[in-house]
Amino acid sequence: MGVKSLKKREHQLSNTAQQLEILNSGIFAAGGELPKFEDKLKETQTGPIRPKKLEILQLNLGYMCNQVCAHCHVDAGPDRKEMMSRVTLKKCLQILQQTSVNTLDLTGGAPEMHPDFRWFVTEASKIGVKDFIVRSNLTILRANKKYYDLPEFFKVHNIHVVSSLPFYKKEKTDRQRGEGVFSQSIEALKALNKVGYGLSGSGLQLDLVYNPAGAFLAGNQQALEQDFKKALKKDFDIEFNQLFTITNLPISRFLEYLIASENYEDYMQRLVEAFNPAAVANVMCTNTLSVRWDGFLYDCDFNQMLDLKVASPVQHLNDFDLKQLQSRAVCISQHCYGCTAGAGSSCQGAVV
Amino acid sequence: MNKSYYQSQDLKKFKNISDWSPDLGKKFFDYYNSVFEEGNLSAREKSLIALAVAHTVQCPYCIDAYTQDGLERGIEKGEMMEALHVAAAIRGGASLVHGVQMMEVYEKRTM
Ligand code: SF4
């Protein structure tokens, strides 16, 4: 596993067509061992997946990140320079005003590294969406002095902070995300707690995201939440609101890991076996629209990373037409099994 | 026939044992599933017991299944290994405690 992005390493998996080819062949080839996602939907009469009411606008501000996590489906890292322009950001503000979207979700990379981050948050918070999420990797809050005041800034704008912490112990966290990540994350959580985040009665929401450090699925969300709460309180006196368990999807660097560790086939089999028809109704592409840094539109952040653009005449923010977009069918491939395994998985955690 | 008695993919066929005796198979799996539900012991504790017993009965299927089950539950490797040492201690102790019999026989037969 490299410490640079696949793109920088010019790895064949930085080519999305190559990733899709892998997901479509081998065990998933016609007559192969495992059914394609599309066939599974047919068999269970749960497809095609169509969007319901658009509730969440998820903006990927760019792929730059201070970390290079081994499991990253974005293939983010310090060497990624893609970034949303101010023109595109303004366009997003317009769309927020025009639509009844109630959740704005900023992700990346590390969205805080975007030079227009504070300007955009300030402008967007004036529009008054009900839930304004910033996905923070935590370490960025301690990476440089210029970020130290972000907890205060988040508080001023009533941001809902969703942070990734792969585990409540150092070893697993550092193995997945890099040496020193755990202690920095703990410091960041303390800084967030200090201004009120995660404390009951403060109204400042701090949720954590858990994704397994390896080729296995996440267990029961509630049970893990209890374990995280107990351990973080006892060991570090840290509090938070909810824990979201998220399944790793076989995309980008996680796909690289699965193949390199010879876990790919077993992992896909595990996802297929755990297919839960009840989860299909609530996968996040049913209420989310994902915007890439250059304004192209996707059913979700995963499809964005595979460059599966929305199957609609409207594919870019510049031509935004909600009615037309909502009549599309969602683009699917075998990575979608990650969203429907067990209790399901989304950016908001389990879905059933 | 496969060359080896144990094939990892056979674990997935476990449910097929119901084919030749559906009633007993159903009873067994219903019982099995009930055993592992949250009860006076947590499902997490039961998973660790299962892992330890799996090593005692040396069942490769169960070792595979309950190592993965532990990972999913966020059980750490240190906890897993401690559970195994409990199994090993009881196993070793069970051998050693029979030394009492040996000693008794020895004492009885010797002057
Ligand atoms: S997983 Fe998140 S924190 Fe890690 S490299 Fe990717 S975007 Fe950055």
Ligand code: SF4
């Ligand atoms: S990967 Fe995206 S498109 Fe596929 S089911 Fe999940 S949210 Fe929907």
